[in-house]
Each structure stands twice: as C-alpha cells, then as structure tokens.
Amino acid sequence: MRFLSADFIFPVSNPPVANGIVAVDEQGCIAEILKPAEKNIPEGEIEHFEGILCPGFVNAHCHLELSWAKGLIESGTGLDSFLRALDSLRHNELPVNQQEAIQNEGMEMYRSGVVGTGDISNSAATLQFKESSAILFHTFAEVFASDPAKAEKALAKGAELAETFRALKWNNSASVTPHSTYSVTEKLFKMISAVTGNNVISIHHQETPAEELFFKTGRGSIAARRLFYNPGLEPFKPTGKSPLESIAPFLDKNRKTLLVHNTFATGADIGFARQNFPQLTWCFCPNANQYIENRLPDIPLFIENECDIVLGTDSLASNYQLSILEEMKTISKHFPFIPLQEMLGWATLNGARFFGFDKLGSLEKGKSPGIVNIQNIDIESLQLKPESTSRLIIAAGQ
Numbered sequence: 062m063r064f065l066s067a068d069f070i071f072p073v074s075n076p077p078v079a080n081g082i083v084a085v086d087e088q089g090c091i092a093e094i095l096k097p098a099e100k101n102i103p104e105g106e107i108e109h110f111e112g113i114l115c116p117g118f119v120n121a122h123c124h125l126e127l128s129w130a131k132g133l134i135e136s137g138t139g140l141d142s143f144l145r146a147l148d149s150l151r152h153n154e155l156p157v158n159q160q161e162a163i164q165n166e167g168m169e170m171y172r173s174g175v176v177g178t179g180d181i182s183n184s185a186a187t188l189q190f191k192e193s194s195a196i197l198f199h200t201f202a203e204v205f206a207s208d209p210a211k212a213e214k215a216l217a218k219g220a221e222l223a224e225t226f227r228a229l230k231w232n233n234s235a236s237v238t239p240h241s242t243y244s245v246t247e248k249l250f251k252m253i254s255a256v257t258g259n260n261v262i263s264i265h266h267q268e269t270p271a272e273e274l275f276f277k278t279g280r281g282s283i284a285a286r287r288l289f290y291n292p293g294l295e296p297f298k299p300t301g302k303s304p305l306e307s308i309a310p311f312l313d314k315n316r317k318t319l320l321v322h323n324t325f326a327t328g329a330d331i332g333f334a335r336q337n338f339p340q341l342t343w344c345f346c347p348n349a350n351q352y353i354e355n356r357l358p359d360i361p362l363f364i365e366n367e368c369d370i371v372l373g374t375d376s377l378a379s380n381y382q383l384s385i386l387e388e389m390k391t392i393s394k395h396f397p398f399i400p401l402q403e404m405l406g407w408a409t410l411n412g413a414r415f416f417g418f419d420k421l422g423s424l425e426k427g428k429s430p431g432i433v434n435i436q437n438i439d440i441e442s443l444q445l446k447p448e449s450t451s452r453l454i455i456a457a458g459q
C-alpha cells in the first residue's frame with residue numbers, strides 16, 4: 062500500500078480534502094481517502110506532493126491519427142480554410158512518419174494525465190498504438206457523405222473500421238459515428254443508427270457560424286465545400302431550422318450522444334437539446350476552438366442550464382498539445398469564477414460515465430482511476446495558473 066498526500070486531494074465525487082491522504086494498492090486500486098487526523102500513518106510512509114492530487118483525465122474528443130499534422134496548419138483562419146488545408150496536406154505524402162507521431166503524442170498525452178479517450182478514427186492508423194496503450198480507448202469509426210448515392214459505401218467503410226478495432230484483444234470498444242450535422246444525409250444518419258445498436262455516438266456540432274447558415278439558408282462556406290467535393294450534386298434544401306433541430310428526427314433520442322464543440326450554440330439550442338435528448342453530453346475543446354475560430358463557447362450558459370459537460374483536445378492539427386489540463390487552463394483564464402472542483406468533474410468523472418469507463422473518473426474505494434498530480438496552482442484560491450503542470454503519478458488499473 063502507498064500513502065500519497067498533497068495540499069489538496071480532489072476525489073471529484075466528493076469535496077476536496079485539505080492535506081488529505083490517498084491510500085492506493087500496487088494495482089492502482091483506491092483503498093481509502095483519509096483526512097490528515099484520521100489515521101495514524103507513520104510520517105515516513107507518506108509520499109508528499111506539491112499542489113493537488115486528482116483522478117486521471119478522460120479526453121472525450123481526440124483524433125490521435127492526425128498527430129502528424131502538429132504545427133502544420135495556420136491558426137485563426139476559420140474552419141473552412143482549416144479543413145481545406147488539412148485535406149490538401151492529406152492528399153500528398155505525409156511530411157512526418159504517422160506511426161511515430163501517434164506513438165510520441167499518445168505517450169505524451171498519457172504522461173500529462175489522460176487515462177481514457179474517445180478517439181475519432183477515419184483509418185486504422187491508431188490500431189497499433191491502441192493495442193498496447195495503457196490509455197483506455199473508445200474508438201468512433203467516423204462516417205460522412207453529402208451525396209446520398211455514396212451512403213452505402215461510406216457506411217460499409219465505417220462499419221469495417223469499427224470491426225477492425227473490435228477485433229483487438231484490448232481497447233476493442235468501438236462504434237460507427239456520424240461526422241457532423243451537415244456532412245451526413247438523412248439516409249446515412251438512419252443507416253448509422255441501424256448499425257450502432259445502443260452504443261455511443263459523437264457529432265461535431267456548431268463549430269462555426271456557417272453551420273447555422275447552411276441549414277437556415279442553404280448558403281455559405283459549408284454549402285460551397287459540399288459542392289466543391291461533390292460536383293454536380295443538387296443544392297442542399299435548407300430546413301430553416303437550427304442544425305440540431307434539423308437532424309433530430311434521424312437520431313435515436315435515448316442513445317448516449319456527444320455534441321462536440323458547441324462554440325456557436327445559443328440558449329435556444331441548449332433548450333431544444335435538453336427537451337429532446339435526455340442522454341446528451343456537451344463536449345468542449347476550448348484550445349481547438351481558439352486555434353480555428355478564435356472564439357470560445359458560452360460555457361457559463363451551459364452551466365446555468367445544468368448541462369452534462371466533458372472536455373476534449375480535438376487533434377494536433379488544431380491544438381498545440383493533447384493535454385486536458387491545458388484545456389482547463391484556457392477555461393479558467395476566460396471564466397475564472399468556475400470552481401476547479403466543477404471543471405475537474407468535466408475532465409474526469411463525466412467522461413468516464415459517458416464512455417462507461419467504470420473504474421475511471423473519481424478517487425473512490427475500489428476504483429483504479431489513475432492519479433494525477435497538478436502542481437503550481439494557486440492554493441489559496443484553488444485556481445489554475447498559466448504555469449500549472451500535470452503529471453500521471455499512478456497508472457490506472459487495467
């Protein structure tokens with residue numbers, strides 16, 4: 062048994078404990094959280110850490126296969142330019158070794174404290190890493206096709222990819238998922254639903270103002286990109302509704318669904334979602350939103366509406382690192398009134414619940430969630446600082 066202490070222990074499922082002690086066994090299983098006076102442990106047996114101890118993080122939205130694109134795409138140009146730049150890079154020989162990039166960045170993500178990840182995949186490039194990684198993965202085999210005639214082919218490719226991941230001995234949780242509200246047709250949404258069973262899905266949602274414009278008017282950069290990649294396709298018939306209202310009839314409302322980004326979501330969008338989708342979770346990727354659109358979602362509005370929130374990093378095509386702490390630091394910088402305890406819930410327990418990672422998410426007896434040490438925080442106000450760092454000090458149980 063090891064006894065770990067810090068200025069504060071954040072079990073997440075319970076309030077923080079000042080100068081508390083975590084008792085953890087050799088398998089990383091939590092035995093107890095103790096208050097300083099609760100048990101007489103010889104001082105020499107206690108390992109002290111500066112800052113706080115909390116459970117390992119869950120990165121709810123990542124594209125690990127895009128790790129090769131780190132630093133290659135200019136920031137602040139908007140989603141349309143970003144996607145076109147990424148696409149043109151992808152169509153040539155990749156400038157760096159993709160497998161090495163996945164290994165290096167995946168390991169860096171792990172060292173920074175991520176023990177569970179929801180990972181979008183368009184290929185089997187991450188198979189090798191996932192097969193042996195200590196991180197627990199759920200793979201979303203992503204599908205899109207704006208042309209209804211391409212729906213069968215797109216679905217077959219996604220279903221085969223999901224099967225490839227399901228064949229792994231470890232990290233074999235996978236589901237077919239739609240890419241976004243606007244890149245999947247009614248026909249394809251229904252086909253995806255039919256093969257996904259009761260598994261989780263993840264949808265890129267309201268990352269740009271163009272998404273609303275597309276559904277309301279049929280115009281704008283998404284409409285132009287749709288025709289650029291599908292010349293001759295009939296113009297999109299606008300629904301006159303919001304993106305989520307437009308696709309709601311094709312979604313299973315009782316399925317656990319992750320809406321990712323939500324940068325331009327309004328109170329009306331949140332209200333509609335809450336009324337119609339009881340199993341909805343909202344994922345924020347603040348650093349990617351700043352990288353691409355130079356803007357953040359109205360996070361306080363989601364808190365007011367008691368939304369279920371998780372955090373993600375998106376990919377290294379639109380982020381400088383795959384670190385959940387860095388996402389929390391950005392939120393903290395812009396919304397300093399959000400308590401650390403609440404943000405840690407988004408970074409750990411909420412993600413673990415969404416993916417069904419039962420052993421992860423909180424420092425509770427019997428769980429083995431991994432333990433992260435966050436250093437250089439403001440201990441008086443319990444706030445993150447620009448120089449705060451995170452490190453996984455105890456591995457999660459397998």
Ligand SMILES: [Zn+2]
Binds near residue numbers: 122124181321375
């Ligand atoms: Zn994404």
